[in-house]
Structure formats: C-alpha cells, structure tokens
Amino acid sequence: MLKMMTFFQGLPGQQTVPGVPDLPTSSQKLPPASEVESEASMSEASSEDLVPPQEAKGAPHRDEEEATKKKKKKRPKGLANVFSVFTKGRKKKGQPSSAQPEGQPESQPEPSGPLPTAEELKADLERGRLEAARPLLVLERELQAAAAAGGESAEELVRRQSKVEALYALLRHQVLGLLLRPLDVAPERLRQALAVLTEQEREDRRAAAAAGGSGALVAARPRRWLQLWRRGVEEAAEERLGRRPAAGAEGLSEAERTFLHMGRTMKEDLEAVVERLKPLFPAELDVVAAYAESYHRHFAAQLAAMAQFELCERDTYMLLVWVQNLYPNDIINSPKLAGELQRLRLGSLLPPRQIRLLEATFLSNEMTSVKELMARALELECQRWARDVAPQRLDSHCHSELAIDIIQIVSQGQAKAESITLDLGTQIKQMLLLELATFLRSYQRAFDEFLERGKQLRNYRANVIANINNCLSFRTAMQQKWQTQDLPGHLLGPLSELKSHGFDTLLQSLFGDLKPLFKRFTQTRWAAPAQTLEEIISTVGERLPEFSELHDCFREELMEVVHLHLVKEYIVRLSKRSLVLKSAEQQQQLAGHILANAELIQRFCTQNGSPATWLHHALPKLAEIIRLQDPSAIKIEVATYATWYPDFSKGHLSAILAIKGNLSSSEVKSIRSILDVSTGTHEPFKSLFSLIKVG
Template identity: 30%
Template sequence: MFIKPATPVWTRGGVGINVELRQAELKSAATFQGQFPSISKFSESKELGDRRTDPIRSSGPRGAIRTSTEKDIKELIEQKRYFKADQHLIKLEYELFTNNATGTNEESNKKQKTEIDSLYELLGAEIFTVVKESMNISKEYPNLLKEAVQVKIQEGKADQTYLEEKEKSGSIPEARPRQWDTKWLSVLQDSVNERIGEFPTRSDDNKVEWLTHCLTQLRSQLKADFDTIVKCIKPCYLPGYNISAKYAECYHKKVSSHIVLFAENGLKEKEVHPLLYWIYNCYPDIMVALLPSEDARQQLLNTLLPERTISNLKNEYLSALQSDARKHMINGLRVEEENWSSDEEPLVINDCYHSELPIDIIQIINGAVRNTGNLTCELGDRALSIMLEETNYFLESFQSSAENFEKKHFNHPNFIPVVIAIINSCEAIRDYLNKDEKITNIALKDNILSILNEVEKRRKDTLIKILFCKLKPHCKMLVTAKWLDCPEPIDKIFEITEEHLTELKKLKPPQYQDLLREIHKQLITEYILRIMKRRLNCKTENQQKQVADQIQYEADQLWALFCCFGSEATYLRSALPEIAEIIRLKDVDAIIIEVAALFQDFPDVGKEHIRTILHMKVNVTKSDEKKILNILNAPLNNVDSSVNRKLFSNSTLLKAV
C-alpha cells in the first residue's frame, strides 16, 4: 500500500514534500537510473521539449523521480501530466519487480501489483483516448498529444530495457513488454475507421450519381484529414516514427475496403470510369501529402484492389468505350447520308466543301484517348488502338455509303459537291492520322490509309468520268480532216474543262492538285490517242505544217488553261509540242533529235507510237523511218522513269496503235 508523506514538511514552490521521503526518492532514483539508464537519459533529452513549457521537466531535481502514492499518480493522470505519471509507474513497477525477485512480503506485493495494473489501465485509457482523438486534440491541445507520444516513447524504452534484462536474468514483470506501439497502431486504425465510416446505401436508379457522391465525399474527407495530419499531428511525433506513413497505411486499409465494395457493386460500361479516375488520379494525388515518395504511393496503389478486379474494371470500361465509339461513329454517318441526299449544298469553309463528319470522328477518337489516357498511359495506348479499329470499321461503312450514294443519286443537283465533300473528309482523317505521333500500330494505320485512298480514288475516278463523258464527243473530232477547218472541238473542250475544274477548286489543295494533274494527263493522253488513230494523213508539206501548227496552238492553249487552274504537272507541257515538231520537221537528223527529246521526256514511248506520228508526214521513206526509230534503242541519261512520266503506255493508246 502506498503511504502518504508525513510531517514535518519542507515547503518549496507551494508543494509539500516530506524531507525523509525526498531523500529516499533521490536514493531510489539513483538506483533506478543505474538499472534503466535509457529511461533516465530520455528524461533529460530534448525529446521532451522546452523545459519552460513542459510541466514534466519543470518540477524536482533534474533526472530525479520520487516515489508517489496511488492517489498522487491518479492526480497526475487527472491533471493530464501523463509523462510524469508514467515515470512514477515505471519506477513503482521496477521496485515491485525487485521485491518479487527477493520474495519479500508476497501479500503486499500482490496488492501493489493490482494497484499498478489499475493505474496503468487508467493511464492507458487516457493515453489512447488522446490518440484516438488526435485529429481534434492536435489542433486544440497539441501539447497533450505530445505528452501522450512521450509516454509511448518512454514505455517503449522500458519494454526494451526489460527485454535486455530478461536476457541476463531470465525474468521480467508479467505485464512486460506492454507493446503500446502495437496498441497505438490499432487505435489509429480504429480512429480512421470511425472517421471514414460507411457510405449510404446504393440506389439502382442512379448508380453513377451514388458512386460519384461517395467518391467525392471520400476525397474531401481524406484531404481534410491529411491536412490535419501534416500540419498538426506530425509535429507532435519524432521524425523517426514516420507517423505520416503509418496514417497512410491505416487510411489505405479502410479506403481499400470501400473501393472493393464499389468495384463489386455491379458497375457496368462507363459507370466504371468515375471509380478508375478516382483510383488512378484522385487517390495518388491526395496521398502525396502523406507519402511524397512515388514508389511508396505506387506500392499502396498496387494493393488497393486485387489485380484481377482492376483488370476486369479496365476491360469493362474499354469495352464500353469501343461500343460507344462505334455507335457514335455510325450515327454520325447516318446524319451525313441524310445531308448528302438533301437539297442543300455542302457547307463551304476556306473555299472548300466541308463536312462535320471527320471532325466528329476525330473528336470521338481524341475524347476516348484523352479520357482514358488520364487514367494510365497503358490504358490510353489500348484506347487508341481500339479507336483505330473502330475507325477502320467506320471507314468500311463510309466507303459503302459513298458507293450507294453514287448509284442512287447520280443525277442529284449536288452530286459533284457531295463527292468533293467526301474526298475532303478523307483528306481530313488522313491528315489527322499522319500527324498523330502516338500511333504505333503501323499495320492498322496503313490499312486505314489504304481504305481512305480507295474511297478517294473511286470518287476521283467518278469526277474524271463525269468530265470525259462530256468531252468524249468533242475529243473524237480532234486530228481529223474537219478539225483543221473547225475550231469548235477544242473550244468546247476548253469550255467544258474550265467549268468542271472550277467546281473542283472546292477540293482541299492536296486532293485538288492530285486530281488536276490526273485530268491534265488524261486530256493530253486523249489528244495523243486521236493522233494515234491515224484519221488524218498529210498529203502536202503545207498541210503537214498546218497540222503541226494546229497541234502546237492547241497544246499551248491547253497548257495555259491548266496553268490558270494551278497545275503543277510541268512535265506534260512538252508532250504535244514535241509531237508537233516531229510532224513539222523535214530534215531526218532534226527529226531524230526531236524523237530523242520525246523519248527522254517520256521513256514509255514506243516504236509503234513514233511510226504512227511519222505516218502523218509527207515523204518519209522506210530507210528514214528505220534510222529515226533506232534512236529509241539508245541508252538514256538522267531519265525520270516514275509512273507520272508514263504517258504512252496507257492501254487505250496501245490499242490505238
């Protein structure tokens, strides 16, 4: 039983201390410090804070621990002087341990043990209440939390000292080690669990709204709590304890249980996105406050959900993304088909026929990749691949729709504008694909570009066919007997071509240039075809000159026409003038030079072509012809043998000769 101090009393600072008890306390303290140097050192260390404000270090001689009664210790606990109370409890426990070791006064020792256990229970209840209420206490009474932390440290050192003692003597008090650190973490977890709590019951009618509300509430709670931990709780602990990381683990356990619950709540399709966004964006962003290390955050993130669950969520979302993209792309195509068949001319922007369809497709792709890429780069790459697959599927449908339009609406007043708008749409999508450096699936990209090329080619062929169907009757009249006396054929050709090219100017520049070059080439080819038909034979040198002059004149007119519309196919300029010069010339050597020039410019010109041209001349002997044709056997220097230079190998021309 604890004995209260007896008189006489030595009074100092308003505190009554029995002189004899004081002397005994000093002696006992010296003994205690010899046995537990770590505790005595701790009482003198800077870990206790400033002596001016710390009530623990402001009373009694430095390092001295006097013996107190049960009532005194209770009063210290009630006064929230936990560290001081714990010092006395540690000393009393040690004294009881040494008494038990000597076997003296067993009944008294048993009673004293009961009192000490009771006091420890009381102190523990107080300490762990402070710990549990750390969020509030650290703001209003930070010194109280600091005092509780100091008790934990002191008890931890006492445990360690007893364990060292056990290695020497083989015995320690029954209650040791008290393992307050383990209990401490358990209380922290309980505190976190209470703060996070449970979420309201889900409603099937508005699952996404419920999920979003829960995740928003959770995010707000975590941000507020983590701010308190960093600003108020962390300063109450020693840096080595790493309280932020311990709180992070506690919150992670509770958050993980909620996320598992959300994931198992039957989320379908795009309902998954809010949860994935929270997992990959919100949660790591919040955790930065407690875990600055990215590796540490990633380790926690990896344990938030089972790998199989997170994989199922990703697949569910990507599947929904794919389905949604296909639906929107096809809906966009249906709207476009309605626009094609309407009476309204396509919209003109920047002097080109414009369609919103490629913009819609690009936005669908970008939106899916952006939203998914905001989750993880891996998901963003998978989304891009899926969007390319859907674009491929869409373009196959787009190609079919374009062909159906041509079949059913050939006589539509806006037929040519719509065909041009279709070509422009292909150009917009191609331009987007070629500029997107994130596309790594080259095979899929090439397949998409191949479909675009095919759609464009067929539409361009249609536009060329429309023109040459109109030109054909007039072209047939070229290089005939009547042609020399009648300018009408070439005049009509110029008129029809100019009108058609004017409409084509609403193509986007790359496509316009490509189509303009093709029309220019085909028109020159058509003219050469008329020469190859051998429908005009010159009977006199004067007529020969007249034919050559007419071809030269019309060649110049054609070149001027295409130059006016911006043709860049300069190589085509020499074809007809060189043929005209071959017809005009009389000297065989001069003809050979001109044939060589034609051969140099157009390496696919054949002997039959030259024979046909020579057939229009007067007095070309077989010997002269053979000599002229031999030049085609000579090797050529610096010849461009590209497809664009192949003017005479057209199957129609070959048949003509």
C-alpha cells in the same frame, strides 16, 4: 454475374465519363478516432480489478455496463469496485498531494518528494494529469523490486499489482485517447502523451531484456502501447475512408464518388499529418508512415473489393485512372507529400496482374465504344444524303461535320487511355488507327453507293463536293493528331478513292460535252484545229464555276484532272491513224498546229490552277517527233520522250509515226527499237499513255 449496381446502391444512369477530377490541396482536420478498447486481461489479479475506469464521455462500452448494473442490483465487482483496492491506507482528507506539476515526463522516474499513493495517482489520472505516469512507473519498479527481494507474501504482491495495473489501464486510456485525436489536442499536451508512450516503449524493452521476476507476479510487460496506437490509426483510417461520400457531385456514379471521397480524404489527412503532426512526434514513431500505410492498406482493400465485381465500362475506366494515374501522381507524388511518401514505397493499389486484366477490359470496352460511335456517325451522315439535306456552307465551301465527329471520337478514345498511362495510350493508338482505316473503307463504300443511287437528288452535287472536302478535314486532322505528314497508305487510300470517284462524278457531264468536240479533229481531218480547241476551252471555262465550292486544293486537283483529260483526248485523236501526211511540209504544218494547241491548253489550265507541269512536254514533244525528218533525230527525240512518259509504248509510237507517211517500214522499225533501251525516267511519274488505248 453480380453487377456493380449491387455493390453501390442507387447508381445513376450512364453518362459521359467526366474529366479526371482534381484533388484539393487544402488541409482538413482529422476527426477524433474511436477510443481504443482496453486490453487489461491479466492472470495475476482478478480481471474485474484490472478493468480501466470508463470516462464520462467517449468511454467504450459504458452504456452496456450501465445497463448491466441496472439489471443486477448486487454485484460484488465491476466499475463501482474497480478501485476498491485503493481504499486501504487512503490519506486523510486535506492531506497534501505529492503530484508533480505539469510537464514532460523524464525517461528515468526519480521523484524528488514523497511518492503519491495509488489513490492520489488515480485522481490525477482521472483529471488527465499525465505527470502521474512518472510516479506510476516508480510504483511498478518498487513492486518488481519487492517481488525480487521476497519480503512480502504472494497475496500482498498480487494486491499491489492489481492497483498498478488498474492505474496503467487508466493511463493508457488517457494517453491513447489523446494520440488518436491528435489534431484536437494542444501541442504541449500531445507532447506529454507522446513522451509517456515513448517511455512505456523503453520500459517494455528494458523488461524484455531483464526477462525475470517473481512467480507471484503476472508478466505485465510488454504492454505494447505503440501497437495499440498503430491499431487505432488503422481504425481511424478505415473510419475516415469508409464514410459515405457526399451526394453533391452531380453526374458522378456511386463508384466515382467513392473514389473521389477516398482520394480527397487521404490527401487532406496525410497533408495534415505531415504539416502538423510530424514536427511533434518523435522520429522513431514515424507518424507519417503509420498513417500513410494505414490509409494505403484500406484504400487498396476497398479498390480490390470493387474490382471483384463486373464493373461497368465507366467504372472500369475510373478505377484504372485512380490506380494508375491519380493515386501515384496526385497523392503519392503531390508537392506536399512526395518527399515523405516516396521513401515509404507504398506500391500500387492493385497487383500487376489485376491491373493488366482491367486494362485489357478497358481497351476492349473502349474499342467497342469507338466502333459503335463511328458507325452511328456514318449512319447519320448517310441518312442526311438520302433525305436530300443540303450540306452546310463554311467560308463559301460545302461542309460536312463527319470528319470532325470521327476524329473527335478517335481523340477521346486515345485521351482516355493516356489519362490512365501513356503506355496504354500508345497501345490504343495502334488499335484506333486500324479501326479508323476500317471506318474510312466503310465510308468510301457508302459514298460510292450514294454516287450511284442519289443522282436524281436536288442536292446531289453539293453533297458530293462536301464529301470531297471531307478528305481534307480527315487528312489535316490526322496529321495534326499524330504529328506527321506521312500518313500510312491504309488511311489515305480510301480517301484518295473517295476523292477520285467524286471528281469523276462532278466531271462526268463536262467530259460528256467535250467528247463530240474532240471528235471534230478527226472528222474534219484536222482542218481548223485552232477553232475546235477554242470551242473546247470555252466549254470548260463555262463549267468551272460549278466547282467553286470545293476547297482550293481540290479545285487545283480537279483542274489537273481536266488538264490531263484535255491532253489525253488530244493524243487519242492524233493516234487514230486516220491522218497520213507524206510531205515534210504537211508534217511541219501539223506540228505547228499541235504546238499552238498545246500552248493554249497549258495557258488555260495553268491560269485556272492546274499544277500539272508534268504535262507540259506531252504535246510539244509529239509535235517535234512529227516535224523531224531525220530518223536518227527522231530516235533521239523518242528516247527523250520516254524519259518523261515511261508508259509511252511502241504501240503509241507506231500510231504517231503512222502520220509520217514518208517513213519506210525499216525506218519505223528502227525508231521503235529505241524504246527497248531503258534511259531512266523523270520523277515523279504519273500515268498518261497507260490511259490511252491504241488499235
């Protein structure tokens, strides 16, 4: 399929799409438009007699006619003989002319002196004296009156009409020549031309209403000079917008330069029309509408032609930006033009169906680009892990740029869509969220692979910490980006798993060191439990500096994991059924040890940042169950305990009650039955006993 490269020759290599260009607000002179071609084809006189004389400068077709003259030495008619009909009855040299002084023509021609001859009118018109329009109209009406009276021969009427039409051709040439380069003409001169045009339009309407005339005369009206002027405006718009854009804008493709050139040109030209021409033009001509509609049509035609090609991703985006954003907002609704252009209802540069197709293409292109950029960013991150590259340090924390890169990719995608329309931004937001969730799952899987394969790398733990810290970067950036604290689970889920797996890796060695220490509780049948726990706490305290490069929030979360592990392992040792105490005194002594150990664990973990207040009741309440002797009181305590820890099962309760060797089997059964009654739970609920297996 033909590519845009073919349409715009010399397209530069693809670069990052630049920001939306700003349109200037300064006015620019409209250049002279090409001269309107003479339309003097008439049937009542020789066509060569009615050809308008060509001016020395800017007259169309002069070169062709001069060349034709040289080829044909003898030519009976043509430019040299256009006004040959004026030689009859010419005034003697020195005879005063009756041409009117310069001024604005009146609506009704009523010359106060003798009517100028055709030759005098021709001379005046060749000098650009538009005052000749008034006596010329009188000549035309006298001719019509003579034809109606029937006093002259048909041949004489045709001869007189030939003179009149030749003069009108010259007048039209002068008037439209001024109107099509309006900013180059003095205001008073422009008003004269407009007055002539307006008068000719009135005469067209009068002639149409009369709808009569002699058969000897060819119907010369309506002359439709207003249509010719509007056609000239159309050609001027096409010429202005069709110029090759300047090559000075670096980094822009050919299409982008074309869009920018047309937008700037239209805005500057229409501002000049509103500011400088509207005050001079009659309201009925609606000069703003004439120019605005012409520029709009050509702009739309250019964009429609471009849209037919298979546009590259960059040019599709820029085309939509112009159609949906820059054109309606920076041109149509710009401060200097809005009041004029809004009433015209120019409409869109492209039809709605084509816009929808382009938007669908843009969304597809953008999502493909986002997916590729995200995959590339993750690939580079994985390569750094594999090469054992140490992560950056930022404020004494291990740091990775991955989150920043990914959020920037997402933000740029949404910003591009929003620069077209806010609605398109809303559409792409949902697509980006899904793509981000897909990326986060890929990120979590890649991180899990690194946890398995990279254990021997020197910077292994530092990179694990950096990626845990990344979870905060991702979460914060997403909350700021979408202005919400409640992110959907499909975004937070992969991050939570990544963080959890990272914590497990960092704590694996520590928990391995603690395992034999916890075994001492049962191996020594809970002799000197305080010394054992103090050694456990000391071991944990020595390892805590290893986690100093985590962000504070993650150090607290990790300390909560440690806190949970200490409480859980302590309960595991109590639930081993290796200790049976038959006397109340022994049970009370064990309960006292448990309370002292619970206080030590709680104080140590809290001082080191653990927020796990939900664990504070876990050991003291078990100590109370062991201390109490009355089955009814034990039931109440068990029921209360179940509200704090709903995953406390009959199996766990049986393991604790096994310590109380003075309970009968019926009493144990009665106490266990209390867990059959639902008493509600405290919120929030976190797992504790579901992590503890009992035999």
